[in-house]
Amino acid sequence: xxxxxxxxxxxxxxxxxxxxxxxxxxxxxxxxxxxxxxxxxxxxxxxxxxxxxxxxxxxxxxxxxxxxxxxxxxxxxxxxxxxxxxxxxxxxxxxxxxxxxxxxxxxxxxxxxxxxxxxxxxxxxxxxxxxxxxxxxxxxxxxxxxxxxxxxxxxxxxxxxxxxxxxxxxxxxxxxxxxxxxxxxxxxxxxxxxxxxxxxxxxxxxxxxxxxxxxxxxxxxxxxxxxxxxxxxxxxxxxxxxxxxxxxxxxxxxxxxxxxxxxxxxxxxxxxxxxxxxxxxxxxxxxxx
Amino acid sequence: xxxxxxxxxxxxxxxxxxxxxxxxxxxxxxxxxxxxxxxxxxxxxxxxxxxxxxxxxxxxxxxxxxxxxxxxxxxxxxxxxxxxxxxxxxxxxxxxxxxxxxxxxxxxxxxxxxxxxxxxxxxxxxxxxxxxxxxxxxxxxxxxxxxxxxxxxxxxxxxxxxx
Ligand SMILES: Cc1cc2nc3c(=O)[nH]c(=O)nc-3n(C[C@@H](O)[C@H](O)[C@H](O)COP(=O)(O)OP(=O)(O)OC[C@H]3O[C@@H](n4cnc5c(N)ncnc54)[C@H](O)[C@@H]3O)c2cc1C
Ligand code: FES
Ligand code: FES
Numbered sequence: 538x539x540x541x542x543x544x545x546x547x548x549x550x551x552x553x554x555x556x557x558x559x560x561x562x563x564x565x566x567x568x569x570x571x572x573x574x575x576x577x578x579x580x581x582x583x584x585x586x587x588x589x590x591x592x593x594x595x596x597x598x599x600x601x602x603x604x605x606x607x608x609x610x611x612x613x614x615x616x617x618x619x620x621x622x623x624x625x626x627x628x629x630x631x632x633x634x635x636x637x638x639x640x641x642x643x644x645x646x647x648x649x650x651x652x653x654x655x656x657x658x659x660x661x662x663x664x665x666x667x668x669x670x671x672x673x674x675x676x677x678x679x680x681x682x683x684x685x686x687x688x689x690x691x692x693x694x695x696x697x698x699x700x701x702x703x704x705x706x707x708x709x710x711x712x713x714x715x716x717x718x719x720x721x722x723x724x725x726x727x728x729x730x731x732x733x734x735x736x737x738x739x740x741x742x743x744x745x746x747x748x749x750x751x752x753x754x755x756x757x758x759x760x761x762x763x764x765x766x767x768x769x770x771x772x773x774x775x776x777x778x779x780x781x782x783x784x785x786x787x788x789x790x791x792x793x794x795x796x797x798x799x800x801x802x803x804x805x806x807x808x809x810x811x812x813x814x815x816x817x818x819x820x821x822x823x824x825x826x
Numbered sequence: 827x828x829x830x831x832x833x834x835x836x837x838x839x840x841x842x843x844x845x846x847x848x849x850x851x852x853x854x855x856x857x858x859x860x861x862x863x864x865x866x867x868x869x870x871x872x873x874x875x876x877x878x879x880x881x882x883x884x885x886x887x888x889x890x891x892x893x894x895x896x897x898x899x900x901x902x903x904x905x906x907x908x909x910x911x912x913x914x915x916x917x918x919x920x921x922x923x924x925x926x927x928x929x930x931x932x933x934x935x936x937x938x939x940x941x942x943x944x945x946x947x948x949x950x951x952x953x954x955x956x957x958x959x960x961x962x963x964x965x966x967x968x969x970x971x972x973x974x975x976x977x978x979x980x981x982x983x984x985x986x987x988x989x
Contacts, residue, residue, distance in 0.1 A: 539850075539869060540848040542847075542848055543827065543828075543847055543848060544827065544847060545830065545847035545891065545893050546828075547893075547894075571891070572871060575871065575888070576869075576871055576889065578848070579888070580870070588847065588891075639960075640874075640959055640960030641956065642874065642884045642938060642957070642960045643960070645884060645885050646885050646890060726959060727956060728959045728960060
């Protein structure tokens with residue numbers, strides 16, 4: 538037994554969960570899939586007084602189409618989302634990215650909301666949310682609020698969430714039938730965190746790009762949206778885009794880091810190639826995998 | 827520190843005990859149930875040795891609390907062979923293809939393959955090999971395990987031993 542002692546509660550409603558979080562005054566930690574939190578508890582890097590298991594809350598799993606897009610409930614297991622027909626049809630970039638989140642065994646427990654809420658800089662799900670323009674629903678005893686994913690990430694493992702707040706849903710806009718999607722990452726082995734990667738989507742009116750959403754992961758302290766490259770893509774026709782010419786713009790907001798896995802220089806160099814190749818594949822509508 | 831009465835079915839038998847909230851499912855199965863086929867290695871989710879089936883799915887028993895498995899149907903490597911001792915196809919495939927040496931990682935590998943077979947009937951080779959990325963083996967060099975996976979996908983287990 539490795540973790541320090543804690544209490545465990547499994548509330549059945551959002552109101553009950555929020556009440557517990559509010560009363561704990563920062564001493565409670567939410568556990569969803571536990572695939573990140575359990576190692577932290579085992580290492581005693583996290584020592585909460587109370588663990589609040591949100592996976593038994595009513596309505597906290599599943600995927601639904603809404604007026605705003607496709608809504609994923611926070612405790613939806615990554616393995617279930619990967620096999621979900623609605624997500625496969627309408628949010629293919631998310632499904633493609635999910636196949637790279639950990640391993641089959643960790644996806645059986647890990648949740649979409651847990652990955653979004655954690656804000657690991659090399660993780661796929663935060664970048665998907667930023668790229669596609671997802672909205673994050675948040676609840677506490679003080680009420681509910683909705684935040685754009687682009688305003689949610691503040692730093693490594695730092696988000697706009699207050700200690701008493703809970704992510705209650707993530708809504709991904711529908712980028713429309715026939716939209717082009719992009720995903721590619723470089724990792725040492727399947728299941729490892731990416732050394733660099735990108736994800737995105739292009740909405741089309743015929744051949745013309747009407748909207749672009751692109752984001753890096755593992756290229757800075759937070760998911761880095763490629764704002765300038767997005768701006769340059771909108772209005773162009775698919776055949777008119779020059780991926781190599783856009784690479785510098787795409788890298789402009791990044792702040793890649795040196796760590797034991799790769800140098801910043803490696804990330805920048807490989808990222809540039811990855812961007813060109815992935816965008817070219819999407820423009821030509823070949824499977825970007 | 828809360829204590830919880832936890833009850834689950836393990837390999838068809840009822841296992842009930844009162845345990846601290848912080849007890850992992852892996853520790854619970856070993857210490858309360860005596861199911862020592864659950865091997866705990868890294869306890870960080872990386873090595874895969876502790877993999878068991880919970881409600882038919884392969885999961886890390888070091889990354890799940892025993893209280894979270896309250897009411898669940900759990901299967902460990904001990905639960906795979908038939909009551910008469912005849913091996914599960916996954917065990918048979920591992921044996922025929924020399925897929926183990928020290929055996930520390932083996933129960934985890936076997937439970938991952940068995941879960942995929944239970945879900946899909948015959949999972950394809952790519953799926954089995956991809957799921958192997960969740961297991962570290964320090965002895966075999968993986969080639970025997972890959973052969974076992976291929977034999978399972980091809981449905982050639984038990985046809986005269988090994989490749
Ligand atoms: C071997 C291994 C490899 C991995 N590889 C990858 C990888 O390549 N890419 C990747 O992205 N991830 C990877 N992961 C982590 C991934 O598996 C986790 O599932 C994910 O990071 C967290 O999701 P979870 O549901 O397990 O959350 P938990 O571990 O339960 O929680 C994570 C954090 O989020 C908070 N939280 C969870 N849900 C909510 C909510 N609804 N509202 C507010 N806060 C919440 C928790 O308090 C905690 O701080 C890996 C993990 C392991 C063990
Ligand atoms: S002991 Fe659970 S994955 Fe290593
Ligand atoms: S057989 Fe020894 S670790 Fe795999």
